[in-house]
Amino acid sequence: MDFGDYVSSVPIKDCVVGQEYWIDVTHVNNPHSFFVRLIDFRMDIDILEECGKAVEDSEVTIGRVVIYLSGTLRKHVRGLVYFIHWHNVMKCDLKAIDYGCTDIGVPTSKIYKPKTPSKMVPLAIHCKLANCVPLNTDIWEAKTTEAMLTYIGKERTKMIVKNKMYNQLSVDLINSCPDDIATMLAYTNYSSLSFGNEISISRLRAPMPQLIEPEFKCLNLHIDEVLHVRVQSGKTLDSFFVARTYDFKQYSLDHSDFTAYCKSKRVIVDKEIEVGNLVAYKSLSGTAYERAVILELIKPGNKLRLQKIDWGDIVTATQMELKPITCDMYINKPAMAIYCSTGKSVIWDNGLHKFLYPGFEFMIKIKELGDGFNKPNVVDVFPVNT
Structure with missing residues (x-):
């Protein structure tokens, strides 16, 4: 594959409501903020993450895509520079664009040029669990996120798109657990199920997805x-x-x-x-x-x-x-x-x-x-x- 000419087609707006996709969950903040990547790109990641030459400070600019050593992921990944600090030495805040997590204060000694120049768009897609709300509060507890990570595990997961919002998908996640992830969290008293705002209901026809x-x-x-x-x-x-x-x-x-x-x-x-x-x-x-x-x-x-x-x-x-x-x-x-x-x-x-x-x-x-x-x-x- 010629990565110099290849442009991925995974923006959120290209995902279809009601469609099923096989994905890897790459990073979880909480049930209303996590990131996934289509398994179709598993073979591409190793090539995208190959390190080229080390960057000079003068070459680092906000908005540039680089390869860096992520402390969060403990590996070299593609990252987008979104903030630069100057405290005696240059350090950068980076977004791991194929995973969804961020790393703060990465020194330029850990930042490299991509070995293979690529037009591949960010592969991490921002999602939230449909019909899933916190228990008796507006804040997600750490134990709920830990339970979600346990239920997801390391296996591939089926994602069903329930709704499309600005910069985020509302989804169901299904794997080898007895039920979907949102229902599992509710059954085990980590969250509640809610169907209030996910779809609009018409008396004259079937439920229609609402684009927010x-x-x-x-x-x-x-x-x-x-x-x-x-x-x-x-x-x-x-x-x-x-x-x-x-x-x-x-x-x-x-x-x-x-x-x-x-x-x-x-x-x-x-x-x-x-x-x-x-x-x-x-x-x-x-x-x-x-x-x-x-x-x-x-x-x-x-x-x-x-x-x-x-x-x-x-x-x-x-x-x-x-x-x-x-x-x-x-x-x-x-x-x-x-x-x-x-x-x-x-x-x-x-x-x-x-x-x-x-x-x-x-x-x-x-x-x-x-x-x-x-x-x-x-x-x-x-x-x-x-």
């Missing part, structure tokens, strides 16, 4: 539409975010009002921390708030991974840095950031570095529509003065 979308909306764009934009974030031509210049001017005028609104709100509570929820994130400057969508709970009660919907970049934050957004005006206002990709290898006379500098203005023409923040809009780019 994130709370925010994206701009409605059109093929061949030409826009005057500015760079919001991004490091490569394959993945960057822009905003219409007139939207950004209005954003600048309204931002102080939004920050004042957020400062008057309480900190979010545990029950409001759900993947896909729209929240207000306190920026690193500490003086302003930004709208953001929750992507992932990295460590229960501690860090969350967010994407700022008006800028596009991904950040980490603690619960204390977040406020709820309950005002319809801020909930219904479309995300200002537009996810883009362009195939142009040369960007006129200014060069790529300036092209992707935040605030740099140019024109785009929509050639192919994307899918919100999941798939970029393919665009042509050209200077403002043409």
